[in-house]
Amino acid sequence: MAAAQPRCRIRSIPRRLHSGARxxxxxxxxxxxxxxxxxxxxxxxxxxxxxGHRVGDQSGNSERINGSTGKPQDVLYDTKTGDHxxxxxxxxxxxADILALRIPNENTIIYNKDGSIREPAKVxxxxxxxxxxxxxxxxxxxxxxxxxxRPRKVASGIQSAIRLAFAQIAERSREEMSEYRLERKQGCxxxxxxxxxxxxxxxxxxxxxxxxxxxx
Amino acid sequence: MMSELEASFTSAKEAKFPAAxxxxxxGLSSWExxxxxxxxxxxxxxxxxxxxxxxxxxxxxxxxxxxxxxQSGVDIFPNGELVVIVRKAGMNQIFEVAPNELERVATLLxxxxxxx
Numbered sequence: 001m002a003a004a005q006p007r008c009r010i011r012s013i014p015r016r017l018h019s020g021a022r023x024x025x026x027x028x029x030x031x032x033x034x035x036x037x038x039x040x041x042x043x044x045x046x047x048x049x050x051x052g053h054r055v056g057d058q059s060g061n062s063e064r065i066n067g068s069t070g071k072p073q074d075v076l077y078d079t080k081t082g083d084h085x086x087x088x089x090x091x092x093x094x095x096a097d098i099l100a101l102r103i104p105n106e107n108t109i110i111y112n113k114d115g116s117i118r119e120p121a122k123v124x125x126x127x128x129x130x131x132x133x134x135x136x137x138x139x140x141x142x143x144x145x146x147x148x149x150r151p152r153k154v155a156s157g158i159q160s161a162i163r164l165a166f167a168q169i170a171e172r173s174r175e176e177m178s179e180y181r182l183e184r185k186q187g188c189x190x191x192x193x194x195x196x197x198x199x200x201x202x203x204x205x206x207x208x209x210x211x212x213x214x215x216x
Numbered sequence: 217m218m219s220e221l222e223a224s225f226t227s228a229k230e231a232k233f234p235a236a237x238x239x240x241x242x243g244l245s246s247w248e249x250x251x252x253x254x255x256x257x258x259x260x261x262x263x264x265x266x267x268x269x270x271x272x273x274x275x276x277x278x279x280x281x282x283x284x285x286x287q288s289g290v291d292i293f294p295n296g297e298l299v300v301i302v303r304k305a306g307m308n309q310i311f312e313v314a315p316n317e318l319e320r321v322a323t324l325l326x327x328x329x330x331x332x
Contacts, residue, residue: 014298016308038268044266045287047266047278047280047289047303048276048278048285048289048301048303049268049270049276050217051268052270052271053270053271054268054271054272055271055272056272058271107312155297156274156291156293156295156297156312157299157310157311157312159270159272159274159291159292159293160274160289160299160301160310161301161308161310163276164301164303164308164310
């Protein structure tokens with residue numbers, strides 16, 4: 001059994017996301033993963049890749065493990081430096097679709113002298129593992145598997161094919177997900193300054209109005 | 217939906233790399249190779265609509281202006297390997313091309329995945 005995570009030291013990440021004493025659990029096929037990526041212009045499709053997608057091990061947040069208080073935007077918190085990703089966008093990847101992916105590498109087929117197949121193509125599939133970090137309990141990783149094992153290297157053509165397959169999955173919810181952004185939280189002093197500025201502005205407007213009335 | 221996706225990849229063509237050692241691009245850095253590919257394609261009318269460094273370090277050039285809604289791209293890997301991607305009518309085609317076969321890259325992009 002995995003040990004509990006050390007404490008999260010980044011104050012700007014909500015407590016509900018800290019792992020604390022919670023342990024890792026299995027990711028269900030009815031779950032969704034949220035993956036952050038560099039923003040694309042409005043209306044532009046993913047086309048051939050989700051920007052920055054890593055073929056061998058891609059991070060994302062589980063919607064289910066995050067629970068009812070969780071939000072897709074939680075994936076935009078930076079859990080190492082606290083320098084959060086306010087300008088990035090989010091892709092949604094249904095876990096069932098990730099687990100159903102099968103990408104054969106036809107270059108690995110071995111033929112007999114008569115042309116019949118001696119060994120079929122090695123097939124790439126994917127597993128989704130819950131890997132909580134101290135500041136992000138719903139953190140998961142998607143691993144590529146070749147015939148069931150994690151490969152040390154993935155052929156170039158297969159890397160391109162994998163990126164394309166994930167982009168096609170994410171494309172289905174591209175429009176809906178492009179709306180999600182992490183809101184900048186204003187500090188206490190900034191909020192007081194904004195309120196004071198609004199009050200001063202209103203007072204000046206009232207004085208100007210009263211002077212105009214007095215001059216008539 | 218997924219079976220469609222699987223079927224489209226099953227039919228994808230993947231050419232084997234010719235002997236990569238005899239490439240004209242031998243000795244080029246990955247940045248120089250990417251620039252060479254971009255220049256070559258630009259001279260043949262292909263200017264990327266989107267250019268990005270992928271999460272695995274390759275440089276991906278994407279072209280969206282193809283007829284019949286074709287999306288295509290060239291993935292330039294740091295080891296010098298080139299991959300041409302063509303997405304046409306819901307079908308994905310992946311071609312591995314050696315760096316000394318730039319003409320083939322241009323042909324595949326021009327013909328929407330057809331080698332001739």
